[in-house]
Amino acid sequence: MGHEPHTSDDGFERLPFPEYARLEALVAAATPYARLQTLGEVSHGHHRYPLQALVFGSDDRTLPCVGFFAGVHGLEKIGTHLALAYLSAFVGRLQWDQYLRNLLQHCRLVTVPLVNPLGMLMRRRSNANGVDLMRNAPVEAEHNRHWPISGQRLSTRIPWYRGRKNAPMQLEARAIADFVQTEMFPSRYGLTLDLHSGFGATDRLWYPYARTVQPFPYLDQARLLAQRLRITHPYHVYQVEAQSDSYLAHGDLWDYLVDLHVAANPEGERVLLPWTLEMGSWLWVRKNPLQLFDLLGPFNPIRPHRYRRTLRRHWNLLEFFLHAAANHDRWGN
DSSP states (O other): OOOOOEEOTTSOEEOOOHHHHHHHHHHHHHTTTEEEEEEEEEEETTEEEEEEEEEEEOSOTTSOEEEEEEOSSTTOHHHHHHHHHHHHHHHHHHTTOHHHHHHTTTOEEEEESOSOHHHHHTTOSSOTTSOOGGGOSSOOOSOOTTTTTTOBOSOTTSSSBOOSTTOOOOHHHHHHHHHHHHHTTTSSEEEEEEEEEOSSSSOEEEESOSSOSSOOTTHHHHHHHHHHHHHHSTTOOOEEEEGGGTOOOSSOHHHHHHHHHHHHOTTOOSEEEEEEEEEOTHHHHHHOGGGGGSTTGGGSOOSHHHHHHHHHHHHHHHHHHHHHHHTGGGSOO
């Protein structure tokens, strides 16, 4: 049975497609424990959707902070599903888990589980304007060997369209950039995890940079985190690398934010480590080639048992990131 559209006084509709309906349910359940922020609103035709963010924990923005983001690319639904599943369980635990409540007195969790609602509604990688939100920041790669994957300005009909040169960032990308700067830049230690799928048959954990093969300023801390991940989960499945090891890209939002963070933090007293989980969806296609005939098939596990297995496979990574941020000062060297 489908969902009925909500119609506002000005005639706009919000058709709660499954992911957005689940987001609304999460927001309702989280209200006693989190602060809701509306970062903006995107509309197309008669459809309008607010961009929803949740902030858990203390009001002290200098505390360690972890940020979970998903749904940047509308076709990659599994990232949003993983984020929503984890966050729903997180909220459920807050009802009875005093240890988790105590943890949130010493750290913060911020999240935007569905960055690109119109892209997900319309079943497209880009937003409603045809712009790839992860190619849209004002950042230029040092090489363009992988055109058009690196980003292109030729046409919205080709994936990875960056938007017009010198145009303002798209509303969704700008909203995430502003949110991270406000909620995470003051933190003495910040970790972000951006959930994606669709590249290769290996699950990769990428750290910056995407625009250059040069090391990014917080590389030592990234390597230390990778070491702690190996110790904590010695049989983990991830290939940990700089994104530039796979390909270079223009307009990467996390490259843009790292550079802004470095400029705002000249003494190096604060750390921001953005990570991307790139789930290797080609493995699902290899096991079920018929997925290639489904628009969502190259990016998502279609069969129910593989879907459930994927959620189980990456659950511990989100939990690790939360505890790694909260206990960053106890890692040692």
